[in-house]
Amino acid sequence: xxxxxxxxKKAAPKAAPKEIKEEPKKEVASYLVPLLLxxxxxxxxxxxxxxxxxxxxxxxxxxxxxxxxxAEIEMIVMGDISISGEKGAIEMISKAESPISWIxxxxxxxxFAGNPFIAGVPQESHEA
Numbered sequence: 001x002x003x004x005x006x007x008x009k010k011a012a013p014k015a016a017p018k019e020i021k022e023e024p025k026k027e028v029a030s031y032l033v034p035l036l037l038x039x040x041x042x043x044x045x046x047x048x049x050x051x052x053x054x055x056x057x058x059x060x061x062x063x064x065x066x067x068x069x070x071a072e073i074e075m076i077v078m079g080d081i082s083i084s085g086e087k088g089a090i091e092m093i094s095k096a097e098s099p100i101s102w103i104x105x106x107x108x109x110x111x112f113a114g115n116p117f118i119a120g121v122p123q124e125s126h127e128a
Contacts, residue, residue: 029054029125029127031055031103031104033107033119033120033122036120037116047065048065048066049064049065050063060099072117076112080093081112082110084110
């Protein structure tokens with residue numbers, strides 16, 4: 001009778017732990033809010049300007065596409081805004097003290113409640 005050969009198994013080399021690559025969090029670099037001249041329900045609302053807040057430079061820029069409304073828009077965006085809070089209380093948001101909160105709530109403000117301008121929902125941009 002022939003003897004069976006004994007085979008020895010070699011241990012497989014341990015695989016290096018997989019590196020988990022996490023994407024860096026994208027930080028908001030700026031906020032853009034479109035401003036419209038309210039015309040509905042008779043006509044479509046007309047886009048008249050954009051206001052952008054640059055987080056890095058802590059500055060605002062206004063781009064008007066309708067020069068006839070530029071002075072009035074500038075007067076509105078120069079100051080603070082007021083929004084209706086809970087239970088009808090009016091809350092003031094300072095542009096100088098909290099610019100991100102100011103631009104984020106522009107569409108809810110009483111200043112842009114359709115007399116004659118309305119503000120769109122803020123859009124976040126991750127590019128500088």
